[in-house]
Amino acid sequence: MIENIFNENSASDEVPKKNYDELDEEVITKLRNNEITVDETVKNLEKWYKDELLDYCEKDCPSNDEIFAQYYHQMVHSSSLQDILLKEKNYASKISSFVLRMEQEIGELNQIQQEVMDSKINLLDVETTSDDINQLLAQQYSASNLMRKQYESELEAKKGHQRNEYREWITSQIGNKLMSSSDSTPVGNKASMFPNVCEKPFQLEESFTIYLGSQLKSMHNIRILAADITDLCSPLVNENNELMINGNIQLGVYSSSLCGIVVLVPPGKSQVSANKKIIRNANLSTEFHFDPIDTQLESIQDDLKKINEGSSETSMSTRLKPGDFFITKHSNLSQAHLIFHLVYDDSTTEMNSRHPCILGLRNILKVANSYDCHQLTIPALLKHQMSEEMTMSWCVRRAELVLKCTKGFMIESSSWSGSELSTLQLLLPHDISEELFMTISSMVPNIFRVANPKIL
Structure with a gap:
């Protein structure tokens, strides 16, 4: 009985196989006789494939967040x-x-x-x-x-x-x-576009235009400034109810020109930690596009717990270590879409190019390159505040290390897939002396190839 069933199935399989063989032979014969061309066959196959895919593939409708993102992008521009x-x-x-x-x-x-x-x-x-x-x-x-x-x-x-x-x-x-008008984002002076914006000027800052690469050169902007890290992550409005954002953050939320900032955080013993002032600034207004920062940190903590549960090592050895980083997304901070929270051990005084935090900067630059982050701010001394042990010679050595490693990472990034970094901001502590600032600023033209004007 079982043998008869198998024989019937094999006989039924031979019928379509024979038909397919006859169709294949017919197509080959037409190709030999030049009755059809290869291009025509490829177009037919492409059409049949698309029809088959549309008929049987799972039809996913855009989510509410995706629809809102499209509407917002059109409105803001x-x-x-x-x-x-x-x-x-x-x-x-x-x-x-x-x-x-x-x-x-x-x-x-x-x-x-x-x-x-x-x-x-x-x-x-x-x-x-x-x-x-x-x-x-x-x-x-x-x-x-x-x-x-x-x-x-x-x-x-x-x-x-x-x-x-x-x-x-x-x-x-x-x-x-x-629908009634096809106007676009107004172009003009920012002061006339946003008259009520209160922008806080930085007392110490300098900008350079550099070229990287030996044969195929790429142009980048470098800006070195002294400021508090929270000044770059200030809330939408200040205590005087003045608007602190000029529209660049809104214009770039759903674009390919994101702004990122590297913020140093201490290694947490049991949970993910972030800068408390930045958390407070983010909570001073509603986050309309992403999850609140507290929810994002909880999600990161849950992901870390899952990694720890699936690891054979102890939880202490699999927690975030110096050089690791996590990312939070924002639309209600003054100059940041992305914050790269880099775990940094403050007890480290001297470091080299293979230090975990330096390698962490490389990984951050790679992620920024992969996800359209065109402007990145990094702490040039890997410190947010000055301290007694940070002498002038120490600061010069640390800045030289960070600048040279960053230059190497930027040259290396040209071989990575993604978009290149267009603007690099080097952040120095806000309480740095003017003499030390000028000393570190003068190192940029020596380390990077600065574009000099040609005098005719």
Whole structure:
């Protein structure tokens, strides 16, 4: 019985195989007789393949985020850019004032609690006991934690409402403005385009144009400046309710010209950590395009836990080490779409070109090259603040190491797939002396090939 079934199946398989053989023989015969050409056969095969693919492939519709990204990109590159900035400013002002009020009231509560605790401690073993102190401490912690949770819940609700309202507004405006006119982003002086923008000037900065490569040269811009890292990651509005963004961040959110900043973070013992001031600045306004920074850090932490669970090594050896980095995405900071959080050990005083942090810079540059990050800011001394051990000779050696390694990485990046870095910003600590700044700045023309004007 089983043999008969197999025989029937083999006989049925031979029928289509015979038909296919006859079709193949017919096509070959036509090709030999020049009845059909190879180009014509290839076009037919391409058409049949596309039809087959369209009929049987899984049809995926664009997600809501993808649709919003398309609408926003069209809106922000039209005359509606000023309207978008104004709306984002109004939203940011409400969130910023709410956060400041939350911090003020929590601070006042902590101060009152501290005064009560100090008075109780002074009366210890007189009118109060250690049990009374512990009970009071538990009550104060519960009251403070309850107030914080209430404010955070209300803040999250406000941001969620703003996010939904903003996205609905973008969707509604796309038909009203872009369908009626085909205008593009206005071109002109930034001061006239954004009259209410308050840009903070940097006291120490200098720019260069350099060429890299021996035969096929590529041009890059280098800007060296002294500033606090938080000045490049400032919020949308400042404490005076002045707009701190000139529109470049909005224009580049969904473009191939992203801006990245390398921020040094200490190695965390058990969880991912980031610069607290930058986290606060990011939380002073609603993130309309990406997840909030706290959510992004939690997601990175979860991914790290999964890596640790799948590794045979201990969790201590698989946590983030010096030279590792993680990335957060932003649209509500002044000069950053991407922040590369580079884990850096502050105890390291001397380093060479094979140091993990130097190799971490190379990996960051490679990622930036792969994902259209055209402007990258790196700490030229791998320090954000000056300290006593940072003498002039130490700073010159460290800057020379970072500049030479960065130059080598940029030359190497020409062989990588992706877009090349067009602007490199070298960030020095904001409290650096003018003499040291000029010394490090004079090193750039010696290390890089600077474009000199030709005198005729």
